[in-house]
Amino acid sequence: MLESYFPILVMGVFAAAVAGGMCLLARLVGPRHATAQKAEPYECGMWPVGDARRRFAVKFHVVAMLFILFDVELAFFYPWAVLFRDLRLFGLIEMGIFTAILVAAYAYVWRAGGFEWD
Amino acid sequence: MPDFGLLSPIAAMPMAILSVAALVALVGGTLGRRGPAIARISSMVGLALTAAGLASLWADRGSRALLAFTDTLVLDNFGVFASAAFLLGAVFAVLLGDAYLRDHARLAGEYHGLVLLATVGMIAMAMASDLVVAFLGLELLSIPLYILAGLSARDARSNEASLKYLLLGAFGSGFLLFGIALLFGATGTTLLSDMVGDPRLRMALSPANLYFAAGAAMLLVGIGFKAGLVPFHMWVPDVYQGAPTPVSAFMATGPKAAAFVLLFRVFGQAFAGAAEQWTGILWAMAVATMTVANLAALRQTELKRLLAYSSISHAGTILLAVLAAPKDRAGSAQALLFYVVAYALMKAGAFGVVVWLQRQQEGDVSIASLRGLASRQPGMALAMGVLMFSLAGVPPMAGFWAKAWVFSEALQAGFLGLTILAVINSVVAARYYLRVVVAMYMEEAGAADQPTAEPSGCPSAIAAIWLAAALTVLIGLVPGLVFVLGGQAGAMLR
């Protein structure tokens, strides 16, 4: 049973070997001259200002999270759309419950101020 | 269109009711000034209705277990009993939550909604007959807990607890899912009921099958994390200590029990045929869990941490029931269920006392804060004393019977050495339980331990504590009531 996975194992080992080998070679053979400019972080040609340690406003995170959640909900609608005719009433009720739960979640986020940007 | 018949909605009914209640609480909690009240009422109503629903699902003696939802849910008394035990934990969580929500009223909706959702997850785990459904239940249980642990947003410890729980929990869930995948590879199905019944699959559950072995191991990692077994236990003290105390109480009662119920269904029921393979490692885990937890608890001074280690130690003891399952499924199921109920009561009560103490002072609640409690508040000291004795396994409290039956099952299954080790561990554990009692009754409160604030009333917490203590004693004196029900539950396992 395991024999069929053998090629995958070979490929994995091969990939690891190539990638690892390149890093190893670079470490062994590559030149090493560190300068101040080379150690600076890259900022699209501009001079870096300040350090990178800055607190992110959580609103970005919230937006991203909400997007993911409702986007996945959307993703679940696609199969339903495809099989709409076969699933008929059962599908309607099932997706209705699904949507209702998410509408409740939506209502919650709305009332709890999740959609406020500031 | 799949034909579900009437059975599936009936099987899903408790979860459905509770989910609706959870959503109502969640959304209702945001409705301005009435929010907290709406949340509370909907959670209490939801719990009551679910309890009624579960009661209606209780089958008579001699009935067979039924499968629903294309065989992914099993309707048997075992699941119903376990779900009732989870509801008990949720009830205590609601009662104890009042004290916390008094100061954080805006969080009422979240608290109640999440507790209920977690309970839905637990019920799903208890009634699961399919590994994917079990995983779903586990996640549905865990994610609300991650949030609940971090509910005190301003408290650094709470944030720490939440983050640790999330990271390590995700890690554990990863293992669990990988294990399920491997098991699917080994047996071709994720349905536990098929694994139990089908003779062709028995071969798959043999020591010769690497996929099965690895899958079972991963499964054990994932469930062991939730149950707090060594070496997956290290998150428990930090998370229990950091989370708001009512949440710790909830975490100590329901989720742990749910993990064990799942463990029993998977290893005790489905993999029972391959018992020789996994008995050894579970034996080692049980011993290690009990020993490590007890020894570490000896040096604890902070109450929540102490109770956390105590939970781990009890988890090790419950594992004995799973070990005995292949030899006597009904009996060990009975012992397991009894332990779960008794344990939920004891822990909820103990954490309840911590909640009550926290309303009187700032900072950590340590054993020193309990000094001289017997003279200040004799009633509370008595309740705590009863609970401590029950945790230590002293008759005539429920904890004694719980330990006695688990030990008796283990002995009947032939685990003499393990039982002896478990008993020795009980003795060691008694030390730190009795230390609490000694502090309350035989020590004087020092000047530094005086309560800094007047104990403001938290009647529901006090009610919860007394309920827990009274039930502990009652079940201890008349264990037959719970035991017989547990027996009926165990008898229905296929």
Next chain:
Amino acid sequence: MDFLWTKHIWLIPFWPALGALANGVLIPRARKTLDVVSTVAIGSVAMSFLCTVFLTAELASLRIGNPAPVEYFRWIDAGDLRVPFALLFDPLSATMCLMVTGVGLLIHIYSMGYMAHDPDPGRFFTYLNLFMAMMLLLLLADSFLLMFVGWEGVGLCSYLLIGFWHRKESANRAGLKAFLVNRVGDAGFLMAMMLIFVTFGSLRFDEVLSNAAIRQASPTMLFAITALLFVGATGKSAQLPLHVWLPDAMEGPTPVSALIHAATMVTAGVYVVVRCAALYSAEGAASALVAWIGVITALLASLIALAQTDIKRVLAYSTISQLGYMFLACGVGAYVAAILHVVTHAFFKACLFLGAGSAMHGTGGQTDIRKMGGLAKTMPRTTVAFWIACLSIAGIAPLAGFVSKDEILHHVFVSTYAPARTLWTLAIITAFLTAVYMFRLFALTFHGDEQAMKRGAHAHESPSVMTIPLMMLAALAIVGGLALGLPYPPGLHLLNHFMRGWLIIGRHHGAEDTGGLGLALALAAIALAVAVSGAVLAFRFFRGPYRRVELLQRRLGFAYTLLSRKLYIDELYDIVIVGPAVGLSRLAADVTDTRGIDGIVHGAAAIAYRAGEGLRRLQTSHTRVYALAMLVGAVALVLYLARGMLF
């Protein structure tokens, strides 16, 4: 016929138990005044007495010789051993319960007056009620095991009540002595119970005491069982050699002495023997043992009583002596006569103790009879009651003591047991001595020479709450015997008729033919003559100048010292038993326990502690470390579970 009461035997011990609970726990401390606690206590005993009366009336009217026990709930059901919680109300237990509740009620009322100035009446009445409940449980139990519960319970209450004035060192020691000596007897009882279970397979009376079962048992076993039961009885009823605790028990309050150490608890031993009459009459050797121990105890105790100077101690030895009579009766198969003597003894002994208490109360707590005297004028009611009781115990016709003692003597004389005549002779001598020491006591306490009379002038009579029970008991001491045990005509002997079941069992050792009226009258005349002569002799002698008494004491010399020092039995026990026991326990405590066992225990604890400290350090709070631990665990699990394939 509707059995209204038969099912409710439980009510009898219930009321005192409720009273004990109320007085002990339920009533708040502030309300525990004498009035409240005594009302509760007296009320509960009164209720118990009423229930007993009703149950007895129903039992008598139903004319059932051996009623069935009433099972209440499943108590012990372990393998082969099945002992339900069941109570039995047959003529024997009915008689005993009537006596216990009736006399107990009178003593409770008396206590209300006696303990009027005590600071802690609540505790007293709680213990007293608890004792009643336990005693009634003992009497009503239908199995050896349940009886043993009551047996231990009364022992406990005896200990608590003897040491009631716990600030007194002597009282504490007396209580401990009573408990420990009783323990020896209890050991015998326990061993007997185990043997009973092994032989008969059950501990319930109806299964053990049936003729069929007994016939199948081996004689050796029967002897062992009866002998061991008797050991238990010896402890509880203060017979030789376990009698040493009873005189010391007089440290307790006088109502306690009256109730527990005269009328009720000490008769528990007699009750056991009579209850097991079927066993004893099947075993000749054990019955002989009982009879001999009984008569020897009776004789020796009466001798010792002659030389005691503490009023209560005289009565204590008198109790021991009279109990010996009861065992003598059992030994010759005269079980009903023994029970009759139990009842009459309760009447007159309780009257004597309460009278002594009244005298002590009137003289301000004096117990030395040499320092009392002359109370006849100042305490008339007490004197009359005490005098009546003395007449009764001495065996003067037609009082209760005479009737019951004579019946015992009669049965001893006509018994088929070979040395019966010797036993009878010893018993008659004891009767003589009884009369002598009782009237010595009476004379010295209430009369005496002129000096005594002067001392007595300062005394005052006790209040009615104390003297009325006294008078009632005196009345019972007069008529009780004839009422219950009218010797002739045979049909009118109430107790015989009521307990005819025991008459039948007793016929095994007793004579078929009781010798007819002539013999009975002759024996009665002898007994009466003996008693009267002893009484008159003692009264005249001790009423005279005390110098004569002292002269006699000096003349008797060593004999007198021997008797007054109680035959040095206590000292003997001290050297032979107590000394080595204490030494051994000191060895165990100081060496074995402190060094050996404590060392191991503390060492183990220290190891656990250090291990805990080490483990605590493992719990760093780094999430990475936790995850690493999980990973290591996962790898270990996989390797273990897959071990079959990899290695």
